[in-house]
Each structure stands twice: as structure tokens, then as C-alpha cells.
Amino acid sequence: MWSGVECDEMTGHVIGLDLGSSFLYGSIDSNSTLFDLLHLQRLDLWDNHFNYSQIPTAINRLSMLTYLDLSFSSFIGQIPSELSQLSKLSNLDLSTNPLQLKKPNLESLISNFTRLERLCLNHVDISSTVPKSLANFSFLTCLQLRECKLKGEFPVDIFQLPDLQILSVRFNKDLSGRLPPVLNQNNSLKSLWLAGTGFSGEIPFEKLASLSALDASNCNFSGVIPSNLIRKLNQLIYLDLSENNFVGEIPSSLGNLTQLTMLSLSSNYFSGPIPLSLSKLINLETLYLYNNDLRDIVDFDMFVGLKNLTFLDLLHNYNLSVIVVNPGINETFPQFKELGLSNCNLRNFPVFLRHQKRMETLFLDDNHIGGPIPEWLFNISKETLSLLSLTENSLIGELSHRVCNFSSLNFLDISDNKLVGKLPHCLGNLSKSILVLKLRSNYFSGNIPNFTEGNQLKIIDLGYNLFKGKLSKSLSNCKMLVHLNVESNKLSDVFPYWLGILPELEILVLRANELHGVIGESIKIFYFPKLRIIDMSYNNFSGKLPLKYIQNWKAMTTTNIEDFGYMSSTFKNTTNDGSSWSFYSQATIAIKGINMFYERIQNIIVVINLSNNKFDGEISQVVGNLKRLYSLDLSCNRLSGDIPSSLGNLAELESLDLSRNELSGEIPSELAQLYFLQYFNVSYNHLSGPIPQQNQLAKFERSSYEGNLGLCGIPLPDLCENSKPLEPPLLSSEENSSSPLQFGWKVVAIGYGCGFLIGLFIGKVVMEKNPNWFVIMFNIRS
Structure with a gap:
């Protein structure tokens, strides 16, 4: 009589426990009396919280189990090998737990499950190829391996399983594969989820007549959608082909798929008009056509009859013009939650928006x-x-x-x-x-x-x-706050040191204002713990460089580089589809001598720009501790003293601008260690001595060094006295500067220029200083 407990009516043995979503909490150890239920056939513990404990090894005692569901239950660690001993299992679901499947691996885990019908391991870290042996599981109806770090080639024979209805391998970016031209003869496949994988080639639409859901988004599929074949997919409810390489026009026959509730063809290379036949899709809730090359004039009234349409995005089709030609029926338009009409050549606010009552996102940007x-x-x-x-x-x-x-x-x-x-x-x-x-x-x-x-x-x-x-x-x-940008205004203030209290601030752009004063040590200094881009250029700051701040910009000193990406902020919609939007940090940054507007700032970029101010004094050696610096610009100030040799420690540096200051001394040879340096400018200072000839420092243009009267060496025209001259191009590499043959040609050249007598005189002098020269010159042997 207990809820969730099923007993055999004949023997009284407990054969089923259905305790899903029962608010269970705590771990289960192998001593639990649960494992005394030796006749248990069905165990369902999904959606509980087992406190990140491991699946107990005593699970093998439940040898009669045919159904085991531990999904969404906060189990952790390696899936025990004892689980593979449950040879009667037909249903196994361990999804959405922080589990690993390596020892045993997937192939050894399922080797005894000859009766397996349903296998769900979504979000389990498998980190292996998909075993070919899965193609032998003839009873399999459902295979779900979403986001499991799968790799290699997906076995094509799995598509031939006679009863397979659901196949999901979504979001395994290292998993490749192709759809076979012929699928199983029973046409049993209902749902196929391949999004975010490396599947490629063409999709055999004519063989997918039984499908109700196809998600092939963010793959490498290509080709055209055949208009004469799409009619066969009349069972489709969900179709997502976005982020692929499809070309051609959108076939008008899509309008025959009247069961569709979701259609996404975004981010492809579709061209031509939007078919008017799409207005027949009366069940459609989502229509995404953005990021294509669609063109022509679209009468927005075509969507009036789609009463269920909630999500509509046409944005970024630059040759598409959307017009509303019948404002009298505005109140009959669908009630949108998401509407994207960016880059659609609109000239007025669409008046039907007046009657929208539940809209969540509205894109009208980049129009007229x-x-x-x-x-x-x-x-x-x-x-x-x-x-x-x-x-x-x-x-x-x-x-x-x-x-x-x-x-x-x-x-x-x-x-x-x-x-x-x-x-x-x-x-x-x-x-x-x-x-x-x-x-x-x-x-x-x-x-x-x-x-x-x-x-x-x-x-x-x-x-x-x-x-x-x-x-x-x-x-x-x-x-x-992550990003604050107030560039190019008329703000008049001292340095806002109090912003250093912000724990998440990464980008601070104060460029081109009227900020002024000495950046001294305030009563309490806050050190900007995550700052990695600061631009204070084109202001009136004075005094010494803010050393106290520079030496405490810890995010610029760490060498731990996260995965490449763009600095952005993300928030999720409140809609049921769980979609989210990312918005990227943007700024004008002077890098490599050019002011560039970055629509997306890479998270590897670390920048200090204090140029075009009135800073004076020396550049501290402390700057060399900022090992993640990508760009350093101190140009157009009044800085003096030597260039610190510690700048040679900035191994990631690609741009260094110290021009138009009052720096003196030599260019440190340590700067030759900056192997990634692409822009270097020390012009118009008081530097002297030779330009280091190692690495690429000698390969920069002459303008990088001009205005320093004491500098010499390549690429400047003034060569240093102790610099080695270039070898004549006609001489072989074996004929170095000490070769007597090379020296002999100099004697002959002088004879041509000054006359035979002078040549004899010089030759006599040479003979006296180097008596072996004549012997070697004329190949005379002793």
C-alpha cells in the first residue's frame, strides 16, 4: 500500500520502487538494506539529491533489474564496473550527473546488456569513440549520448538498427559522421538530434519520411533542400538546419509541412525570397531565417494568419526589405515573444507593435x-x-x-x-x-x-x-560591472581610483576626456583585481606613472590563459525554450599604431594605454611583471630615463609604443626576446647606441627609430662603427671576412682606382704584414 512500491501479487516480493522526485537526500552506501531487495526489477530514483556520492558497488546484487533510472540525482565519479553485471537490463538512464565512464568504458559497460532497449547517458563524461558493437543491439529503440565528449567517426551501421526511434548525439564537437543514403527498412526513426557535431555531407531527406524531429544545426551539412523531396516529410514537427552550409532557395514545398511547430534555417547561404507558402504553417511557433542572403520585398502581413507564431527572426538579411502594407489589421497579428527585424531596411516603427502585450525581445537595429x-x-x-x-x-x-x-x-x-x-x-x-x-x-x-x-x-x-x-x-x-566605457566625452575629473573596489571590472576606458591631475596614492587604494584593459589616453594626467596600481593589476600578471573567446555578458530569456543572448564588450583600442573599433574584444587581449598625457619620470622595472600584456602604449608623454630591461619578460607582447618621450640610453638587448612583437615604436626620444640586431628588432621600419640622433644600426642609414658589413652577394658563404682571397680583391680594386704604382705600394705593405698572402693567392705550394 506504500506509494511508489510495487509488489508481486503472487509472492509478495518487492519488484518495483518508483521514487522519482521524492525529495530524497543523502548518500547510498553498499550496506543499505535497499540491496536486500533481491527480486527488484524496477528502480527509479531520478530527480533526487544523493549529495554527490558515488553509485554504490553493491548495485550488482540487484541482478533481476530490468529498469534502472538514476538521472538528475547528483551522483558523481566513475560508474562502477559492477553495474555491467546487471545482464537483464533493458532500460538504463544515468543522464545529467557528473559521472565518468572510462574504467569501465562504454563498450565494456554495455557488453552484457544484450536485451538493452533504452540507453541514456546524457552529460556523462565518456571521452571515447562510439563502440561499433552498439549496432548489434537489435532491440535498441532509444540511444541518447548528448554532450558526452565523444570523438571519432560515428558507426554508420547504428542507423540500420531495425527498431531505433530516438538517436541523440548532440553537442559532441569532436564526433564526426555521415548519414547513410539508406536507413533502416522499418522507417522507425522518429527523432534525430545531431546538433553541434562534425556530421557532414548531404542529408538524405527522402529516407527520413518517418521523422517527427530533426535537429542538424551547427554541423557541416551542405547542398540544397530538394523541393520535390521535402513533401515526403509530412510528419515533421521540429526542423532545425541552422548553422550549416546549405545553399539555393528555400523550397516553397516547405509550406506543405503543416505539422511544423519549429522551423530554423538561420545562418546558412540561402538566397532568393521568403516563400509565401510559409504562411500555410498554421501550427508554427518558431521561425528563424536570420543570417542568410534572402532578398526581395516581404509583406509582413503574410504572418497574420500564423496565430501561434511566437518567435520570428529575419535579421541580418541585408537585401531583404520588410514592409507593412495593411495597418488596418494590426490587432490580429500574432503576439510575439521574440521579434528580430534587424537589417531589414525598415524606415518606420512597425505600427502593429502597438498591440504587442507579451514581447520579451525586440530587435530593430541597423535599419533606416x-x-x-x-x-x-x-x-x-x-x-x-x-x-x-x-x-x-x-x-x-x-x-x-x-x-x-x-x-x-x-x-x-x-x-x-x-x-x-x-x-x-x-x-x-x-x-x-x-x-x-x-x-x-x-x-x-x-x-x-x-x-x-x-x-x-x-x-x-x-x-x-x-x-x-x-x-x-x-x-x-x-x-x-565588467565593462565601463566613457570614451570621447567632456568629463572633467581626477582619476576615479574608487572604481578599483569593483570586484569584476575587466575593461575601463576613459579615453579622450578632460581628466587631469596626479594619480597619487589615495588614503585607501583599491587595486582593480580583474582589470585587463585600461585606456586613459588623450587626457591631461600628470606626475609619475601610477606605480602602486600597476604593480597590483594581478589579472595582467597571471600566465594562466583560459580558452579563447570573446568578452561578453550573457543572460537567459524567460521563455520556455531556454534561449540566451550574449552581448560583447566593445571599445576603440589603439593597438599597433592604429585606432580600431573592436566589436568583439578577445579575452586574451591585455592592454595598457596611457599615451597622450603628461606623465613624467622613469618607467619602472615593475612593468615587466605584467606578463600577460598584449599591448603597452606610453607614447606622447614626458617620460625619461632608460627603457627598462624587464620589458623583455613580456612574452605575450605584440605592440610596444614608447615614442615621443624623453627616454635616453640604449635599447635593451632583452627586447629581442619578444618573439611575438609585431609593432615597435621608440621614435623621437633621446636614445643612443646600436639597435639590437637579434630577432625582428632590425626588421621594423625606419620610422620606428627616427628622431633619435644617437641611434645607429639597421634599419637606420647610420651604421654603428663596430657593426659587421654585409657580405657581397656574389661571394659564397665559405668566403668569410678573414679570407685572404677576399682581401686580395680589395688590393686589386684599389689598383683600379688609384693607379698601378699605388697598387704595388699597398701590395708591398700587405706582403710585409701577411707574407703567406702571395702564396695562397697564386696557389704556390712550398
């Missing part, structure tokens, strides 16, 4: 929308809108305080417009929900607003505006 932002826009979906992007349009006027109506706004980007005036004060209160605030490249003026405590802001970009006054100290309330 002009005029002021209509007031009604700030009244749509006030409680649900989390993302609003209006960047790169021609918007004018002021930003209304009604923008604060959006109580759930996470992301606001209205950059690259022509907006003016002061920012509404309420914007600082909005920061309790907002993560990304991007207002760059407008004409906003006045003071930067105050930000309240407890905000979640990660990126603030106010660059290229007309803000003035001091930096608001309320920015220290932004404890989650």
Missing part, C-alpha cells in the same frame, strides 16, 4: 528608422520586455523617461543614433533589472545619472557623447 522614438513604444509589453535594440538608426529627439516603464528590461541599446539632451534620472533606478546599457555615439549631454545600490549592471557604454562634469561615484554601486 528616422524621427523620434514614438511614445507608444514605451507602453508595449511593459512587464515582459527584457531586450530592446534600436542601435544604428537615425533616431532624433530626447530619450523619454517612459523608458523606465519597462520593469523587466535587461538590455537596452540605442547606440549610433542622433539622440540629444539629458538622460532621464529614472534610468539609474532601472539599473536594478538592467544588465547591459549601451548609449554610445549619440549627442547626450549633462551629467551621468546616479545608479542605485543592488543593481545588476555588467556593461555600461556611454562613449562618444557630450557628457560633462565628474564621473558619478554611484558607479561604485555597480558591483557586477
Whole structure:
């Protein structure tokens, strides 16, 4: 009579325990009386919390088990080999636990499971190839190996299993394979999930007539979608072919797949128009066509009849023009949660947006929308809108305080417009929900607003505006801030040392303002623990270089490089699909002598730019401790003294600019150790002595050294006195500078220039100093 307990009616033995989602907590050890239930056939413990304990080895005592589900239950470690002794298992699910399957490996674990029908090991660290022996499991109906670090070639014979219905190997980036031209004859396959793998070739659509779900996104598939074959897939509910290499036009026959609820063809090379037949897909909930080469004029009214359409993205089809030709039916449009109309050549705000009540993300960026932002826009979906992007349009006027109506706004980007005036004060209160605030490249003026405590802001970009006054100290309330950019404004303040208290700050751009003063030791110095890009160039800072700060920028000293990527902030939609958006840190950075706007900043870039200020004094040897530096620019200051030899320790350095200072002494030979150096400039200083000829220092252009009257050596025209001349091109490498033959030709050359008598005289002198010369010259043997 106990809930979740099943007994054999004849013997009374316990044969089943169904305790899934029962709030069980704690570990199970091998002494548990659970393992005394020797007649147990079904054990279901999914969605509990076993406190990151290991699967007990006593599991082999339950030899009658046919069904075992331990998924989502916080087991950890190596799957015990004893599990492989449960030879009667037909269903095994260990998914979504931090488990490993190496000793035993996958092949040895399943070797005794001859009756296996369902195998689910999603998120288990397998780190091996898929065993070919799986093709012998003729009863197998479901195989799920999602995100298991699989590698190698997927055995093509597995597709021939007669009863296989579900196959998922998603998100195994090192797993390759091809779909066979002929699948199993029973047409049993219902769901095929290959996303995020290395599968390639063409998809045999004509052989997939039984499929209800096909996810082949982010693979290497190619070819065209045949219009005469797509009609056969009339069972499809889910079709995702995004992020591949498909070409050609989108076939109009897709409109016959009326069962579709999800269709994604994004990030391919599709061209031509959007087929009008897609308006027949009355069950469609998601339509993603972004990042293609679609063209023609799209009447947006084609989507009116798709009442279930919730997610629609057409963005980044640069030759696509979207128009709304019948505003009288706006109230009948679908209620979108996500709408992407970027780069769609819009010239006005679509008026049907007035009636949207549950929108969460709205992309209208990179269009030709002009005029002021209509007031009604700030009244749509006030409680649900989390993302609003209006960047790169021609918007004018002021930003209304009604923008604060959006109580759930996470992301606001209205950059690259022509907006003016002061920012509404309420914007600082909005920061309790907002993560990304991007207002760059407008004409906003006045003071930067105050930000309240407890905000979640990660990126603030106010660059290229007309803000003035001091930096608001309320920015220290932004404890989650990763990126602050206020470049190219009219801010007048001293160095904001108090920003050093921010524990996550990685990028600080103060470039091109009116900041000034000595960066001295404040009463309490905060050391910017994660800072790796700082740009204070084109200001009026003076005094010594801020040594106390430089020597404590710990993130610039560590040599531990994480996986390559881009610096970004990510937030998840509140929608059921679990999608997320990543927004990248952007800034103008002077690297290698060029001011470049980086739309995405690589996380390996570590930059210090203090150029175009009034810093004086010496460059400390401490700078050589910043071993992760990618670019160092101290140009256009009043720095003096020697170039510190410790700069040779900056092994990752690619750009070094010390030009237009008052540096003296020689260029340290240690700089020849900078093997990755691609840009080097020490021009217009007071340097002297030879340019180190090792490595590439002699290969930089002459302009890198000009303006130093005491410098000599290649590439400058003034060669140093003790430098070795280049060998004549006609001489072999064996004829070095000490060769008597080479010296003899000099005598002959003088004879041609000065006359025979002078030649004899010089020859006589040479003979007296080197009597063996004549013997060697004329090959006379003793």
C-alpha cells in the first residue's frame, strides 16, 4: 500500500520502487538494506539529491533489474564496473550527473546488456569513440549520448538498427559522421538530434519520411533542400538546419509541412525570397531565417494568419526589405515573444507593435528608422520586455523617461543614433533589472545619472557623447560591472581610483576626456583585481606613472590563459525554450599604431594605454611583471630615463609604443626576446647606441627609430662603427671576412682606382704584414 512500491501479487516480493522526485537526500552506501531487495526489477530514483556520492558497488546484487533510472540525482565519479553485471537490463538512464565512464568504458559497460532497449547517458563524461558493437543491439529503440565528449567517426551501421526511434548525439564537437543514403527498412526513426557535431555531407531527406524531429544545426551539412523531396516529410514537427552550409532557395514545398511547430534555417547561404507558402504553417511557433542572403520585398502581413507564431527572426538579411502594407489589421497579428527585424531596411516603427502585450525581445537595429522614438513604444509589453535594440538608426529627439516603464528590461541599446539632451534620472533606478546599457555615439549631454545600490549592471557604454562634469561615484554601486566605457566625452575629473573596489571590472576606458591631475596614492587604494584593459589616453594626467596600481593589476600578471573567446555578458530569456543572448564588450583600442573599433574584444587581449598625457619620470622595472600584456602604449608623454630591461619578460607582447618621450640610453638587448612583437615604436626620444640586431628588432621600419640622433644600426642609414658589413652577394658563404682571397680583391680594386704604382705600394705593405698572402693567392705550394 506504500506509494511508489510495487509488489508481486503472487509472492509478495518487492519488484518495483518508483521514487522519482521524492525529495530524497543523502548518500547510498553498499550496506543499505535497499540491496536486500533481491527480486527488484524496477528502480527509479531520478530527480533526487544523493549529495554527490558515488553509485554504490553493491548495485550488482540487484541482478533481476530490468529498469534502472538514476538521472538528475547528483551522483558523481566513475560508474562502477559492477553495474555491467546487471545482464537483464533493458532500460538504463544515468543522464545529467557528473559521472565518468572510462574504467569501465562504454563498450565494456554495455557488453552484457544484450536485451538493452533504452540507453541514456546524457552529460556523462565518456571521452571515447562510439563502440561499433552498439549496432548489434537489435532491440535498441532509444540511444541518447548528448554532450558526452565523444570523438571519432560515428558507426554508420547504428542507423540500420531495425527498431531505433530516438538517436541523440548532440553537442559532441569532436564526433564526426555521415548519414547513410539508406536507413533502416522499418522507417522507425522518429527523432534525430545531431546538433553541434562534425556530421557532414548531404542529408538524405527522402529516407527520413518517418521523422517527427530533426535537429542538424551547427554541423557541416551542405547542398540544397530538394523541393520535390521535402513533401515526403509530412510528419515533421521540429526542423532545425541552422548553422550549416546549405545553399539555393528555400523550397516553397516547405509550406506543405503543416505539422511544423519549429522551423530554423538561420545562418546558412540561402538566397532568393521568403516563400509565401510559409504562411500555410498554421501550427508554427518558431521561425528563424536570420543570417542568410534572402532578398526581395516581404509583406509582413503574410504572418497574420500564423496565430501561434511566437518567435520570428529575419535579421541580418541585408537585401531583404520588410514592409507593412495593411495597418488596418494590426490587432490580429500574432503576439510575439521574440521579434528580430534587424537589417531589414525598415524606415518606420512597425505600427502593429502597438498591440504587442507579451514581447520579451525586440530587435530593430541597423535599419533606416528616422524621427523620434514614438511614445507608444514605451507602453508595449511593459512587464515582459527584457531586450530592446534600436542601435544604428537615425533616431532624433530626447530619450523619454517612459523608458523606465519597462520593469523587466535587461538590455537596452540605442547606440549610433542622433539622440540629444539629458538622460532621464529614472534610468539609474532601472539599473536594478538592467544588465547591459549601451548609449554610445549619440549627442547626450549633462551629467551621468546616479545608479542605485543592488543593481545588476555588467556593461555600461556611454562613449562618444557630450557628457560633462565628474564621473558619478554611484558607479561604485555597480558591483557586477565588467565593462565601463566613457570614451570621447567632456568629463572633467581626477582619476576615479574608487572604481578599483569593483570586484569584476575587466575593461575601463576613459579615453579622450578632460581628466587631469596626479594619480597619487589615495588614503585607501583599491587595486582593480580583474582589470585587463585600461585606456586613459588623450587626457591631461600628470606626475609619475601610477606605480602602486600597476604593480597590483594581478589579472595582467597571471600566465594562466583560459580558452579563447570573446568578452561578453550573457543572460537567459524567460521563455520556455531556454534561449540566451550574449552581448560583447566593445571599445576603440589603439593597438599597433592604429585606432580600431573592436566589436568583439578577445579575452586574451591585455592592454595598457596611457599615451597622450603628461606623465613624467622613469618607467619602472615593475612593468615587466605584467606578463600577460598584449599591448603597452606610453607614447606622447614626458617620460625619461632608460627603457627598462624587464620589458623583455613580456612574452605575450605584440605592440610596444614608447615614442615621443624623453627616454635616453640604449635599447635593451632583452627586447629581442619578444618573439611575438609585431609593432615597435621608440621614435623621437633621446636614445643612443646600436639597435639590437637579434630577432625582428632590425626588421621594423625606419620610422620606428627616427628622431633619435644617437641611434645607429639597421634599419637606420647610420651604421654603428663596430657593426659587421654585409657580405657581397656574389661571394659564397665559405668566403668569410678573414679570407685572404677576399682581401686580395680589395688590393686589386684599389689598383683600379688609384693607379698601378699605388697598387704595388699597398701590395708591398700587405706582403710585409701577411707574407703567406702571395702564396695562397697564386696557389704556390712550398
